[in-house]
Amino acid sequence: MCGVAAIFAFHFSAPPVDRNELIRIRDAMTVRGPDAKGEWYSEDGRLAIGHRRLSIIDLSDQAAQPMVSSDRNVVLSFNGEIYNHAALRKSLEENGQEFRSRSDTEVILHLYELKGEAMLDDLRGMFALVLWDKKRRSMLLARDPYGIKPLYYANDGWSVRVGSQVKALLAGGRVSRQTDPAGRAGFFLFGSVPEPYTSFQEIRSVPAGSFIRIDERGPSAPVVWKCVSRIYADAEVENAPADASEVKEAVRTALLDSVKHHLVSDVPVGAFLSSGIDSSAVVGLTRDAGEYPIETMTLAFPEFVDHMHDESRIAGQTARTYGTRHTTHRVSEADFHNQLPNILEAMDQPSIDGINTWMVSKAASDSGLKVCLSGLGGDELFGGYPSFRDIPKWVRGMRIPSHVPLLGTACRFGFDLLGLESFGVSPKAAGFVTYAGTYSGAYLLRRGLFMPWELPGILGEDATREGLRRLQLLEHIGESLRPDPGTAFARVACMESSIYLRNQLLRDADWAGMAHSLEIRVPLVDTTLLGNIAPIANSGRLGISKRVLVSAPTTPFGDDVATRRKTGFTVPIEAWMSSSRNILDAWRRVPSLTRSGCHWARRLAYAVHFQSVA
């Protein structure tokens, strides 16, 4: 896990790269890579590539980056881990390639020399990379299919600047701070800024599963090389196992394979452990993979003692079941307030989540860990969210009413006329008829934080109109369904994976983990795993349940975990925001947010946004 930086003065009129700017961008990411730093400059001064390193595989200087090929034609700066690097290395060595390190970075380098960008298909893992191809005089930017690792670029028309973080690009001092209306509107609609937009107009994310080539013409349009919907669409249902026991075994084999791959490391690997199924299964499978005892950690809060949200008791039981070295880290309200400025500083883009991950990552880092496994992604893979149940039902029921002209508008009007929101009815109810008849619309209703018609009260009329115009909201959601993944389950899985998981959970895991120089690995977010599960899911034999995950480890975890109501990895943020005056108080200025019954996440969104533009 690292930070990459680059500047490419691609335009003939652009001045040579300012080396100090590259250093400013790179070193704004020091926490991403505290172990080493490197930089490389082209002879003509038009290109600079930098790297901050968190050493995890091959800790020696031989694996330092940017890494230059032996013929000096390819230069690579890479963030992430390639879990199948050993197998790829073997095949490359058989092909006559000679290695000078044990790193996964060098595997990518050789693979590119052999196959060009087609090599992306061979990589299993999480990655964001910047690669300079001297022969083609072009730079390749690429990201893994789920978008686990971030990669941003800013094109001012003369030069492209690349970085692992938005704030790092700004720290270079040459990127415009003009805000992006689409990014702002998207944040309030989803609770995270939807890629490829960011909070800033000039900065864009390289879309997940895509690559961009930059040559003397500037950046190309992103080319999608792999996406979640394509994996579902291509799933061969006829090859799916037929009966329940075969399904169980196939899922277990696929999960164990993924967990084994995610344990590749030259430093100890720990795991976050909550009271939920996903993290418990990951810890159980880690033991099955032969990696134990490992360090596990969970969070506990005084506010949750003897409460359903308390994770520590059940997590402790699971830890005993699997014999982990377990610690429970207690976080008080005072700790939260003391750390809040640091959390907001680390938050690369506005988010309504990630505070829990920041805290548990701190605990892991304090324990001396550099790598932790997380159970993120289980809900998207095995249908753990209510959206898997609700959205197909809504679409079936509302397909016809939503197409009746003016009916949706009339319902919205009636909702406002009766003042139903003041009676505690969710604003989403007003848009039910309009939106619930399509997958994109129903997803907006299920996941939306604010509804589009609420935004003028937050952003103002002009910014809302401009933001929604640029965002093209329903089309934006609908992009995750191209190509059509085939089944209702897969459609919801694609939307959850491409929007909520990517823009919220994985991005939060990145900044919150990196704030403590901790690499968070997600064995349940893996395209090989998805490729194995998708035929079962599309055949309808998986069911909409995580039961199959419960039975995956050889040693089952306790019934308390399996039967516990889903709560997520919860932090008492609502109580902390309400109990005292703090730097998140900006929401109190907005009348609609001060109403009783207003969800805390809506208040937090406004407060975080206010902080980010202050």
Added chain:
Amino acid sequence: MSVRILALVGDAFGGKGGISQYNRDLISAWSALGMVKQVVVLPRFASPSSLSVPEKVVQHPPAGSALLYSLRAIKHAVRRDRFDVVFCGHLHMMPLAVIISKLSGAPIWLQVHGIEAWSKPSDFVRWCGEKAVLVTAVSRHTRRQFLRWASIDPNRVLVLPNTVGEQFVPDEDRISAKKKYGLTGKRVLLTVSRLAKSERYKGHDRIIRNLPKIMEKVGNLIYVIAGDGDMRCELEELVRYEKLEDFVVFMGQIENSKLPTMYRAADIFVMPSSGEGFGIVFLEALACGTPVIAGNSDGAGDPLHDGNLGVLSDAQELPVEIHRLLSSPRCIGGSRTSDRELERSTRRYFGRAVFDDLVKKATEWFEYAPCSDPRPNS
């Protein structure tokens, strides 16, 4: 593939000013490209001119009215020998370009120059503007301002800057240049531009008002204003009001052939504008080896390379910067620079060869894939 281009422009061969010069440079660059078969230029306005039109280029006479102009353009578009690209030289001609594109199926290449693209146009023109498949902006600043209101993939908006003519070169004998204009022994500040009321942002008035302050520290100073227009009377009135008649000279319109000498006669070229899309005059002055001061809030950052080739000043600092540069005229961007070095740097980044290469790269978009997203995925 051979590309036929229909160019809708304000003026080209026959017009005056930066935009018509830009159009001439662009059309000449096209004509030199092997991939371009023909360029048909439809100027909206154009004065009779002795300028020769390059090979492969056909320039039609201007139409009398907007309606006639549009009808003629549409007639060209629906002829059997179709165009491959519709070049639209001004944002406000985009509605016509969209109609032509719809009729002929040819994709649109829109050029944006400066302030016409800095603020959001009407919703209709914006909608039309967003139909362009490729947009070229004269500077990074104009590109950024355009993208503030246009919802279009930023990677389709390229920068295609001005270039500078070969006649703009330094001459060691600056004294004789001054002598030609009767400026011997003077420290000369020069501005070259149209004096149009619609272009008050050029900043002549700011220089005039600051002259007394500068003259407190610099003797023998004279401010030369080259160019003409409906704002000249206003400026002359201001000069009289400030009692600076002996220190400000209005040269009127200078012929193109005499411009290089005019630039060489100046100690500093200064134009603290706030509305330049790019400012070709900055390149011309630099190519003549004359140090430049420009405003820091518009497209002038490009010709001055963000301050490495000249001084970018805000309004408050203007007298200080003028005094500093007059005291140490060869010290630019933190290092000492000769006339020849200034010219070399200017030509290296904005010379004709660079411009021709950039035009080739932009035109290749259409050669590879003349569709909705023409960028080749190399």
